[in-house]
Amino acid sequence: MKRLIQGVALSFCFILLLGTTLCFAGTTYDKVNKDGVVRIGLMYNSIPAAYFNDKNEWVGFDVDIAEEVAKRIGQEMGKEIKVERVKLNNKTRISFLTSGRIDMSTANMTHKRERDRTIDFSITYFFDGQKILAKKGLYTKHEDFVGKKIASMQGTTSEKNAINLLKKLGDANAEKNVISFQDEPSCFLALQQDKVAGWSTDSTILLGYAAKEPGKYELVGDFFSDEPYGIGLPENDSDWRDAVNFAIQDMWTDGTYMNIYNKWYGPDTLYYFPMTEKIEMWP
Amino acid sequence: MRSSKRSAQQFGIIAGISLILYVIFKHADFGYQFYWGVLYEVNPTYKEIFGYWLLRGLQLTIEISLISTAIALVLGTIFGIARLSAFKPTYYLATGYVEFFRNTPLLVQLFFWYFAFPLALPSTIRIFLNEHNFEFWAATIGLGVYTGSFVAEIVRAGIQAIPHGHVEAALSSGLSRTKMLRFVILPQAFRVIIPPLGSEFLNNMKNSSLAMTIGVAELCWQSQQIESFTFRGFEATSAASLIYLGLSLSISAVMNTINHHLKIGQEKQLTVLDRIFGFFFKPFYFAGKLVFIIVRLFKQTFRLGEYAPVHEEALYASIWSRLAAVIWKWLVYAAKIIFVCLFIGVVFLIAYAVYSFNWAVIWKNLPALLFWTFPHGGAGEIFFGLGGLSLSIIIAGIALFASFFIGLVFGLGRLSRNPMISTPSILYIEIIRGNPLIMVIFWVYFFSPIVTGMQIDVFWSATIAFTIFSGAYLAEIVRAGVSAIPNGQIEAATASGLNYFQVMRKVVLPQALKIMIPAIVGQFISLFKDTSLAYIIGVFELTTIAQTLNNRLMIFPFEIYTTIAVLYFICCYSMSMVARQLENKYSPS
Incomplete structure (x- = not known):
């Protein structure tokens, strides 16, 4: 019993020590x-x-x-x-x-x-700024994506923006229609395989991926948010x-x-x- | 009486530990302000209560778990029986299924089902799938197929556990093979396999957390969503962990009662809890009875399955039955031939697909997949920029080595008669085992900066998480190994004057280790597969490298994912061969 209390006290000290010494003081x-x-x-x-x-x-x-x-x-x-x-x-x-x-x-x-x-x-x-990338020749304006699925990346502002855009255009299932992936390659794969109609994020990222297969993809509509x-x-x-x-x-x-x-x-x-x-x- | 005193003691200790934790979190200054209100208050920026998100996630987790469990049970039963088939092609197919899916990481399989598999389908089907919640079904079916391969092994082992005499007795008493399976083998086998089956279903529920990687908004996904919206990762992860823990405990409670209810051969000892659960099983029981009665009525009405009296139309019957037997024989032959053709066809298709791969891409990137940029890493990179398969192996190796000692301490601790020691051990083991690995990774990741005031490298963060996770499983292996040593030996050793540590070191552990070796190798295999999860926090192990390469090449997903699946498979399969050999070498019989 005595040992146990000692042990607990020791580990407490250790944790506190660790917590105080490793906190960096001073400016970057x-x-x-x-x-x-x-x-x-x-x-x-x-x-x-x-x-x-x-x-x-x-x-x-x-x-x-x-x-x-x-x-x-x-x-x-x-x-x-x-x-x-x-x-x-x-x-x-x-x-x-x-x-x-x-x-x-x-x-x-x-x-x-x-x-x-x-x-x-x-x-x-x-x-x-944020845009939507889609397969060439299928869509001409943002309204065309109402009721369709749009890919985005989890934990990004573009995810929230895409939901808001769909909501504004009258999509009742906006939350469900924006599918969030863990990284950009997953989003692009989803678009490539028609799992989603569009992929929305910052336009330079979209351009980077569209250049992988020139002539197959295009950006649709204007910027709908400044980034x-x-x-x-x-x-x-x-x-x-x-x-x-x-x-x-x-x-x-x-x-x-x-x-x-x-x-x-x-x-x-x-x-x-x-x-x-x-x-x-x-x- | 004794047991109730013990549980009161345990309860007291748990309460004490919670109190200490509460005081620590309330008063110690970690440089981080806890704000649990994020879970139940309306967030001013987003006008949402994030706690609801977790509940929505929970609903989806339960749905995925239930459906994939059903799929796994069906697949597992079919392939488990097929693995015992004397007809070789069936055996090969079943073995291929079981070995392949058991020896590749679930994460890679989910990527395959979601990203690669639809490419093999006609576009009309693909569009149909995408319009019908394909993320959900890819995750659920992927999970079912994965768990199915484990269930198949359990079913096979269960059937093999039935003494051969029962089979002979059943056949000689005139039952057909299907009837023998249905009435003699399966009812017994299922009773044998229910405990391992239960833990497999538990794993299945925990594995459903991986569905987050293909964008299914289940519990784990929702907790990370809250994190990314509010940067309250610790609070969100803790809440999700508690929910997972509750789910795990309820599943094991249900499995325990089913186990108690189905027990045969000895007198049933039902606890109060069992009786309460039993009340919920009653409808199923009556439904089963009802089906049985209907079937019997149906048979009686149409006189199915009754043989015509021999003395009246003996000749007639014998001609017809002989003809039927011949037709049946040919039908079986035809079925076998069709099966073989299909089998060859599938093998050919796979071989052709592999043949038409862009092999140049694979060869060019293989070094990156194996070693990444080693030895030309930049400043501050661990192991000179080592990554890929070799980093996966290193992570698994370090984690197994460290967790072995944790497992030893807590496994023995759990067996201790002193509740001050056994209760913390039980808490550690059960809390970790009740949570998906992905949650443990997030815990270590979000918790370590709060405690230490600095962020350790993601490599170490992941390795610590794997160590803590695997420690709990090894503790259970140690416990089982030590419990298997006859008590008499311990008593004899103690009587000859050895103290506790000497008894353990000199007598019990050397023997227990021998029993534990196959299980430890098994744990290493699953640890190695689990390293793929380090992808989620950006450790440059094999799966992350594959994603990065795929990102650059973009048009060869099949090649990349197949290559890493094969790499994982080679490593895991060769290790499981070793495990099997060790098992044969050390098995008591």
Whole structure:
């Protein structure tokens, strides 16, 4: 009995110790400066934002942007900082930030107020909007999808938006008709095999997949929601947020941003997506 | 009297543990504010009560479980009997079915049924399927087929457990083969197999959580939906776990009472609970009786199954019966030939499909499936970027090694006579076994940052989850192994002056381990298959790599999924061969 109490007391102490010592104190900026390492969260299944190419190299628009931001922050600190890439999916991209596993997440993240409760965002670094992808020649407008099934990814804003669109157009079964999958490949497979009439998410993602089989798919209708992408950052950490924001603005000013943009979304690419907006600039 | 005192003690300990947990969560600061209101309050952003979502999910989970259980029972009975057939093609077909589906992960099978199988159908059927809730049916039938392969093995073992003398006696007393099966073998076999069948149905219910991966909004899916809407992963996952636990406990209660009611040969000892449940079984009992009476009336009216008196039309009868026998014989032949043709046809179709695969794609990506980018991994990647099949094996290996010790401690703990030790062990074992693995993965994933203040790598998060999960199952294996050692040996060892640990280490465990080895290998196989679930939190094991490759190639889903199914199968099947050999080597008879 005595031993048992001892044991329980010991394990209590252990848990408390673990809980207190491992909580990181101080700002992310100082930590990155001290360690010389920045941990960046990136998706691995999103073409052309962040994916593994045919040589199994991890490339994409988000990858280049994140590396460039890290490089510039390093220049400001006056030293080379190493980048550690961490794989994220839609399940892990927010909890990794809140728990401090990563310092920034460049992962197709729309800036949403609900999300802002637990994490912070940088200024918008990419402007996207939601559309519906469908087999070519079958549908012409959003109304055609009423009563049909639409694929989306679980845990994304586009899922909620698609339900709202169908509801607005008078679909009584909107909740049931939007089918949520765990990842983008599953959504595309479902569309490919006519399990769903359309797949709705951010249009650049749709373009990335449609380019797999050129001429078979098309985007239907206009944007039905704006999806401003921000880099996800730890909550209440303004030094770090400033550093990231300034890096993005500097990239825009000296033209590096457009170089990266054209590399992935320019007219010569499979994912041509004209740039119509402007990064928010602070004089 | 003794048992009631013991259960009162146990109850007290459980209450104590819950109190301690409550105090910890109430007062210890994890840097995380618990907010259980998310489950029952109206969420201001979405204007919904998320608790309802869980209930909707529960309804779907129950539907999937019931229907797939029925499918599994039918398939399992047919193929279980077919595995004992003397007619070789039937045997091959049944064996192929059982071995293939038992030795590949359910997750991969569900992907196959949902994404690959419809491609083999004409487009009109495909459109029909897609308009009729195909996600639900793919999950339910996939689950039924998977569980069916396990039920088939249970049925086969049950039939083989019937002494051969019964078969001979039944045949010599003039029963036909079908009648013998119907009246002598199956009624006995089903009684033997009901306990393992019950745990299989329990597994089936827990496995239904995998339906979330193909977009079926069952319980687990709903809990994750709440997480993605509110970032309250811990609360949502805990609530779903409690529901699963309740479901598991009620299923095992029902199976226990059925077991008690069906017992023959000894006097029935029914508890109060059994009698209450028995009341619900009464309608089925009467329905069975009614069917029996109707059948008998029907037979009496039409005089079916009665032989014509021999002395009146002996010659006539003998000609006709001889003719009937000849016709019957040819019919059986014809049926066999048709069966063989169909069998060959199916084999040919599969072979042709495999032949027309784009093999270049498979060969090119095989290294990635086996090792991923090893040894050229980037900074911060575990094991120099190792992934794919080898990572799956490593996860399973580490988890089995670590969980063996957990299993040893808790398995022995459960056998302890001191309730202070046995009750926590029972709690751990039953809570984990009452939950789907996917829930344990989410637990570790959402709980570890709350306790430790930091997020461990998903690889370790998944490995810890597998360890905790498999520890509970190994504890039961240890318990069974230790219980199998005759009590006399323990008494003799204690009498000769050894203390508890010496008795265990020197006498009991060496013998028990030998008995446990086949079961441990079996556990390793299922652990290895379960590593596919690490896909859900993005660990780069085989299934995730397959998804990633598929994502890039997009037009070869058949090739990719078949390849990983074959990879899983090769590993699991060779391990189960080893298990079988060990079983033969160490079996007492």
